[in-house]
Amino acid sequence: HNVRGNVAGQQSVATSSFCCGASLAFERDCYGSVAQADICYPSTPESQSKVLNNAAELIRDAFRWASQYAGVSGCLGVEIPLQLPRALLANKTALQAVYEGMFKRIMDAGVPIDTFWLWTSEEVEDHG
Secondary structure (H helix, E strand, C coil), X not given: CCCCCCCCCCCCCCHHHCCCCHHHHCCCCCCCXXXXXXXXXXXXXXXXXXXXXXXXXXXXXXXXXXXXXXXXXCEEEEEECCCCCHHHHHCCCXXXXXXXXXXXXXXXXXXXXXXXXXXECCXXXXXX
């Protein structure tokens, strides 16, 4: 089991280590989204890509269902500013190219969205 901190000051724990029978509620140690069911902590570009593709499939199916059966419009967005991976920073990748790439990936995955938006984090907003 890989230990990885997801929240500052905390570490992931295998669900099989939960006490008092709580572990029986989980079908696998890395319990979370089905997008990462086969790959708990992706560490290679290939495994990271697989998790992203799995997530795109999950979101696409959910948005299609919402649109077809519930009449819900699809809306996706991303918080800005992005914290770019070192590889993109090293290549001096333009921020606009990153946003365009994210949007293209969503469209290529066939996710039916009506709106795509960018929002600012609370850290950059002036609430004074």
